[in-house]
Amino acid sequence: MNGIKTLADLKRKQEEVMSRMGQRNRGENPESLVQVKVAMATCGIASGAKEVMEYFMDELDRKEIDAVVTQTGCMGYCFAEPTVEITLPGREAIVFGYVDIRKAGEIIERYIGEGELLDGIIPQNYNTI
Amino acid sequence: MSKYKMHLLVCGGTGCHSSESYRLYETLRDQVEKRGLERDVQVILTGCFGFCEKGAILKVMPDNTFYTQVKPSDAEEILDEHIIKGRRVHRLLYTNPETEEHVPDSKQMDFYRKQLRIALRNCGAVDPENIDESIARDAYQALGKALTEYTPAETVDLIKRSGLRGRGGAGFPTGLKWEIAARNGADQKYVVCNADEGDPGAFMDRSILEGDPHSVLEAMAICGYCTGASKGLVYIRAEYPLAIKRLKIAIGQAREYGLLGEHILGTDFSFDVTLRYGAGAFVCGEETALIHSMEGKRGEPSNKPPFPAQSGYLGKPSNVNNVETFANIPVIILKGAEWFSAIGTGRSKGTKVFALAGKINNVGLIEVPMGITLREIIYEIGGGIKNGKKFKAVQTGGPSGGCLTEKHLDTPIDYESLTAAGSMMGSGGMIVLDEDDCMVSVAKFYLGFIVEESCGKCAPCRIGNKRLHEALTRITEGKGEADDIDRLRNLGTVIKDTSLCGLGQTSPNPVLSTLDNFMDEYREHVHDRKCRSGQCRGLLFYVISKDDCIGCMACRRVCPTHAISGEKKGVHVIDQHICIKCGACMEKCQFDAISLRNDYPRATAAAAVQEESSTHS
Numbered sequence: 001m002n003g004i005k006t007l008a009d010l011k012r013k014q015e016e017v018m019s020r021m022g023q024r025n026r027g028e029n030p031e032s033l034v035q036v037k038v039a040m041a042t043c044g045i046a047s048g049a050k051e052v053m054e055y056f057m058d059e060l061d062r063k064e065i066d067a068v069v070t071q072t073g074c075m076g077y078c079f080a081e082p083t084v085e086i087t088l089p090g091r092e093a094i095v096f097g098y099v100d101i102r103k104a105g106e107i108i109e110r111y112i113g114e115g116e117l118l119d120g121i122i123p124q125n126y127n128t129i
Numbered sequence: 130m131s132k133y134k135m136h137l138l139v140c141g142g143t144g145c146h147s148s149e150s151y152r153l154y155e156t157l158r159d160q161v162e163k164r165g166l167e168r169d170v171q172v173i174l175t176g177c178f179g180f181c182e183k184g185a186i187l188k189v190m191p192d193n194t195f196y197t198q199v200k201p202s203d204a205e206e207i208l209d210e211h212i213i214k215g216r217r218v219h220r221l222l223y224t225n226p227e228t229e230e231h232v233p234d235s236k237q238m239d240f241y242r243k244q245l246r247i248a249l250r251n252c253g254a255v256d257p258e259n260i261d262e263s264i265a266r267d268a269y270q271a272l273g274k275a276l277t278e279y280t281p282a283e284t285v286d287l288i289k290r291s292g293l294r295g296r297g298g299a300g301f302p303t304g305l306k307w308e309i310a311a312r313n314g315a316d317q318k319y320v321v322c323n324a325d326e327g328d329p330g331a332f333m334d335r336s337i338l339e340g341d342p343h344s345v346l347e348a349m350a351i352c353g354y355c356t357g358a359s360k361g362l363v364y365i366r367a368e369y370p371l372a373i374k375r376l377k378i379a380i381g382q383a384r385e386y387g388l389l390g391e392h393i394l395g396t397d398f399s400f401d402v403t404l405r406y407g408a409g410a411f412v413c414g415e416e417t418a419l420i421h422s423m424e425g426k427r428g429e430p431s432n433k434p435p436f437p438a439q440s441g442y443l444g445k446p447s448n449v450n451n452v453e454t455f456a457n458i459p460v461i462i463l464k465g466a467e468w469f470s471a472i473g474t475g476r477s478k479g480t481k482v483f484a485l486a487g488k489i490n491n492v493g494l495i496e497v498p499m500g501i502t503l504r505e506i507i508y509e510i511g512g513g514i515k516n517g518k519k520f521k522a523v524q525t526g527g528p529s530g531g532c533l534t535e536k537h538l539d540t541p542i543d544y545e546s547l548t549a550a551g552s553m554m555g556s557g558g559m560i561v562l563d564e565d566d567c568m569v570s571v572a573k574f575y576l577g578f579i580v581e582e583s584c585g586k587c588a589p590c591r592i593g594n595k596r597l598h599e600a601l602t603r604i605t606e607g608k609g610e611a612d613d614i615d616r617l618r619n620l621g622t623v624i625k626d627t628s629l630c631g632l633g634q635t636s637p638n639p640v641l642s643t644l645d646n647f648m649d650e651y652r653e654h655v656h657d658r659k660c661r662s663g664q665c666r667g668l669l670f671y672v673i674s675k676d677d678c679i680g681c682m683a684c685r686r687v688c689p690t691h692a693i694s695g696e697k698k699g700v701h702v703i704d705q706h707i708c709i710k711c712g713a714c715m716e717k718c719q720f721d722a723i724s725l726r727n728d729y730p731r732a733t734a735a736a737a738v739q740e741e742s743s744t745h746s
Contacts, residue, residue, distance in 0.1 A: 003387040007274075010394065017262065017265035024171075024254070041216075069134070
């Protein structure tokens, strides 16, 4: 442990720890942030969902976009794995299918960044109660 | 640096600790390691989540899943299902008692919806044994801001403008207290944190120290900067071992980082904190008694003035604040006085932590904005009265407070309106009573506590409270005398007016407020020899039903005092004068013919007692 000698030291330390704990603190106000849910059931993991999730976390962090990245169970679109559900603040959730790392980059850049709709949206064919 | 994808927050407060949360934490950690997930999943022990009713609590972030009553044996399933496959373990989710539906997200729980957590902001969110986590959540930023941007006088002014008042009970304005301590010149001054939490049922100070010790240390340093003190002392009762352990760890880590010690953050300000242990005496929560106890003297209060701000610990100016008061300070400095004073009511700003206990569904620790009504606390946050019983009263302020009844349900809760209703804020114990509780017994319970805890220095408190307790005991045993009620009120008023310290001055409150609100019950006890809730054993009667008794003689044989008479196959009768109410007959009876009643021979019994007393005289 190094000493904290100035206020700037303290702020630096805070940032350093924050980046490790970020997901926990952001989880407290998910409504106001971008929410990314990666389907991580057996089918998803087999198709590479783990890597995609990792990519989302790193890339959103690098771009300094406040987002909550969570994993969820099978969404039922096993044919289109990996599937990712994105909820922008104040908008309906949208599910993207066949998300590989290239597609994930595009989603972050264009949908999360610019709010533009992309190809690859899976129409929601069920209602939740 | 790698990032954790998921965080498993296990409650490490005292309540959950007794539900084996420590073993749950260890099992989770082992399971995470076994699966090689330690780089992705972080498991930590946090402070209290407040939902003590359903411990042990496990919260999973970032998806806000709230698991209740988790056992160590559930760890494996949680990891396999939730962490790896992303499927929540439904049977462990919190269930809404009304709709009987699982509530996966803690934000949707009624218990949390109306709360505003300022003093408890980090309880349940950080690992209290790791200073880094607190730093990530702004710990010591307020100290840095005060040291670099404000003069001590400006900082005091900010606290004054925020309207913060002492959370220990009396509600003295904190900024003003600091200003007085700052004004008195001396070569050495002290900042004292009062962690001697003694009200039966209150545990907010303990929870703050266990869950977020750095907020208190930081605030003490800020107070030191404002008042010119370089030494801080935490007076904590030795019966809070977990809080002491975490405080010690926190002080050690803060010193290591240089956040306590010489030249904090490169400034000329130096401050350090040490601990002083108390033996757990209620009177030591009174600041002069507390200071005497820290000096190694008897824990007895002394006359004010001199106030501790003039002559306190070792005769030096000392500023004493309560744990919860301190925990509010850093946020006020970071967010501003205006932000804080916008919360609450006219003269009571901010929030207050209450320990909800008694006959209520959600027992636990809550923090609510001042001005919230009792109804909101009991029926929304607290989830209503247990087993659908009828609400009777709520006891606030512990032994110094009083009872609020149904007519106070919509009174906004703040310092003034509680005092006006005959109770007080106190340190924030809130015990909910239902129709099964006897108000005379409740008053007797608190007076019993006071008799034990009175230090004995002044006569009104030492002798007066003993007499009050004796009168109450008489009444609950069915031996109340006609003028006992007046005597209670007169004596109570005298004790209130003549006692030396706050303990004695408030000790008759439980009696006086129950007299005000539940006079009927007192009258019933004294005149009708009846306890409507059936709590007072001395006022209950074992009665044999004429219709159900078959005259088997079993009860007659088992009665140790031969109080039962009756012939074989004839109805038996209990002589209430001889009966000692042991209950042996009721246990023996195979035909459910014997019952315990509070209204049976009311007239007969009262007449009998009178007759007895007249023959004696």
